[in-house]
Amino acid sequence: MGSDLYALDFDGVLCDSCGESSLSAVKAAKVRWPFVFEQVDATMEEWIVEQMYTLRPVVETGYENLLLVRLLVEIRVPSTRKSSVADGLTVQEILENWLQLKPTIMADWQEDRDSLVDLFGRVRDDWIKNDFSGWIGANRFYPGTADALKFSSSEVYIVTTKQSRFAEALLKELAGIDFPSERIYGLGTGPKVKVLQQLQQMPQHQGLRFHFVEDRLATLKNVIKEPALDKWNLYLVTWGYITQKEMEEAEGISRIQLVDLPDFSKKFK
Template sequence: MSNPIIHAFDFDGVICDSAVETAITGWKAAGRIWPDMQTAMPETLIDSFRRIRPIIETGYEAILAMRMLQQGDTIGDIYNGYTDRTQTLLQQAQVSTDDLKLLFGDTRDQWIAENRDEWIAMNPLFPGVAKKLHALEADSWYIVTTKQERFVSKILRANDIKLADERIFGLDRNMSKPAVLTGLLAQHTGQNMHFLEDRLPALKSVQQQPGLKPVKLLFALWGYNTREDKAEVAAQRDIVGLNLEGFLN
């Protein structure tokens, strides 16, 4: 009998299509820093945000990304100078990344308090994913994400998906994804572990850890990644590209 598989799933871009909500929250939060953004967000920026979403590692960065778009930076500008542009904005606004994390979470909390149903609706699960998660044994999977854990819990509960809080590893724990996976691997000695993630840099960070060699790395092709990412994965063997149909089956 084969060992059961332990699944570790990223959340945004794998389980939840949160791009629209992230963009709107980023815009609302940015308005609390830059007064000229205290207006309704132009809908045309949604598509632009989706196109730059693959470069964003953690949700709070949407505050800076929406500022860049509002200021007229092109998609190419943002991809080519993202780090420099984020540092410039942080310095100009005299805020830290910790400040932005708190602001982003607070802006989400406020939206939920005002209109929870609208917020949930802006965080749909990818088609078929809820059914897939319902079919998994409750003790066979974890969420490993940079999202704050309370928001993951709210979205899962809204979709009637039961997962214990201690199985959600989010931003609150201040742990890298390789560190989380190292701990999980130690807990599940002798079991196979799969990590499904849509950001290639995150998978590469796991790949670089010798102690995580036993973890099978799966790249969610339906998530927030680029054509270049997909081509890179297709050309090598250590990370396996997986489409949504393959995941569901």
């Protein structure tokens, strides 16, 4: 094997799952809050999915898609409002203030993170079971990433907030890669900073160069705060769920390297 270890985020680095996660969120939100979605027709569903492409950069964990979908309905349909923030709220304001809005709407709606995570997973499982090709087709790998992964000579791990079984299914069915399940650290394996610490402490990884590739600036900033992770080379991709503002901020952080898609494919091989 090569002398490099790559820890790769999945959504936004390897795979564009925004269409699938938005459609799954609409399906799950209809189950969770049927009274909210009684007034949502097909045209409004299309509008919701369009807005989710704009809002995708704020999503750290999949269940947040459900919250965003419901909030969008409350913005458009005043009679459904149960939150204290929806009146006059814009999509741009959600993008800029999500960390403050999320706990507010969770409290207003009396929602629970674990049950939303569970529901989101079950709805995806049902979709996969009943319409596997439709679920697969709602995702796509970014150009060149599957080949880069397939032919890499480095030690590669996937570190993601997606549930591992979904990442593994997409790698196999969409990218044609039988990726070892023990190399996928998905939702429930702990924060990414802890996973990176585990990887660098494994005896078989001593002497390797460590690289972490992400599309969330906030995640890389959390890594920088951990002195124990000073050995990691950090990369922020320019093609994932990232805003122009975040890319500009990253350019001022010496520890972070911005990488575009062609450079990633070259570097990785």
